Amino acid sequence: MSSTLSAGYYRPSPTEEYTEDSAGGDFDFFSCLVSSWEAAAVIHGSPTRGAVVRSGVVLGRDGGAISRMLWPFRLGLGGPLGSGLQPFPWIHVRDLSGIVCHVLESEGLQGIFNGVSPSSPSTSNGSFAQELGAALGRPALLTVPAWAVRAVFGAERASMLLEGQRVVPKRTLESGYHFIFPDLSAALKDIVA
Template sequence: MQVPMDCAVLAAQAGRTVLKWKGTTCPVHLSYTSVLYLFPKAMDPITTAVDFPTSWLLKRTIKGLSEITETRSPHGKKTNLSAEEHEDFVSSVGGGTGFVGRALTQLLRSRGHQVTHVSRQGGTDRISWEELSRSGLPPCDAVVNLAGENVLNPFRRWGDAFSREVISSRVETTKTLAKAIAAAEQAPRAWVLVTGVGYYRPSPTAEYTEDSPGGDFDFFSRLVSSWEAAALIPGSPARGVVVRSGVVLGQDGGAISQMLLPFRLGLGGPLGSGLQPFPWIHIRDLSGIVCHALEKESVRGILNGVAPSSPATSNGTFAQELAAALGRPALVPVPAWAVRAVFGAERAVMLLEGQRVLPKRTLESGYHFIFPDLAGALKDIVG
């Protein structure tokens, strides 16, 4: 396949995918290492839609809360980003057919930027990871990696094989892109990685900013440390930005889509005690922060991808607000033992405990949140 000279890269989540290209629709299956490339304006962009499986009620409820890195952002809605004139660019984004990747792609295209797809296997208008490793990164202005197997997939038993897959889907894809950036004849101007707030130690009272320590107390915090370390490119002129995301809320994917059925039936409720902090962000704000980081030359380093009101939100508060937005009660809590039975003790900590995270540097960088409060975010999603 011929890869356009002006392109960018995105890696994707597993799922059944419909690929639309120049009016032609064809079903394809993409692995979690699928990537989205940005094509130049002269070519039609690729759009995708991913369909994820559902499950029985308990798993569906918990699975919704587990999907913390994926969304949709339809065209035509107002943007939080500055209306000032900005330079169009070509970007490379890993995870582009996933929840967050689709929203980011739509936002980038709406702002005049260009987008392409890369997957495990090459084909028409796609490039494979193998080809990327062999031939290098095509000239582009920015690279974003969103790739990563869902750690809290309730259909996968936690063990050595799955933990290796979780690590590889994040660390190895990041290393591949970082290596390609380092070897590029003309390095991209920006290199953005989206990780998670699991970097910070769970606590009912401590509040964390981007400067807070972490990354060294359990498997998941060490995973984030390794993930972010894999993105480091010593001596590279590319601006490095890491966005540590909270639970991503949006339509047609992520936490909300898997929780709607039990909550609509009046069977929703908090997990465990419901007192644990619930760090969250609307999908349009997460994609907005990434776009902001790409467009604003002064942005670099760590940004927390959580809403400003997130530190005051508990799991119980979230359950009550979602139920209220749907006009239903939230009277059926999921007991802690059931969460541990589905996920095992190690993974259950991610749902039964949480962190109070503040987007201090994100706000200082000039980003303006579209949905700073939970009620407004949920009204937009389910109202």
């Protein structure tokens, strides 16, 4: 069993939707790294079954992406990155751990599973910023310009933040997993409560 960041595997695209069967893993450092992790997780000729969960941005109360975002948003200084139109693949930490447990406990499951919310493909960075602001009762109007994101994070990480991917949990849903937090608003309210 392995878990990797799906945003690192799939090519950034504002329009293409990626399922577990979509190609990726060969266009930049992060995608090659994720491919190498996944290849190392599979032991060829082993009697054990292999499963990989490719997670989106993990949202939870303690640590993770939210911990870095909360202070600016609580101060009313939060907002979208760049245009805000880029897809934002996300998952609540309880659903990520739920998917991992579901895959481990279901003997017939193996292969790749996208650990992202079913509403993730329709979530943009801008709509995420608006929902986080609403959950905190704060405005989310200040846009962080793309040049500032590139200056802080460097070109490769900035492209992940400024371009994004529409990732769909097709096989995850087909496997019978039922999401606890399929909706971003409910997930953020749970996290900031």
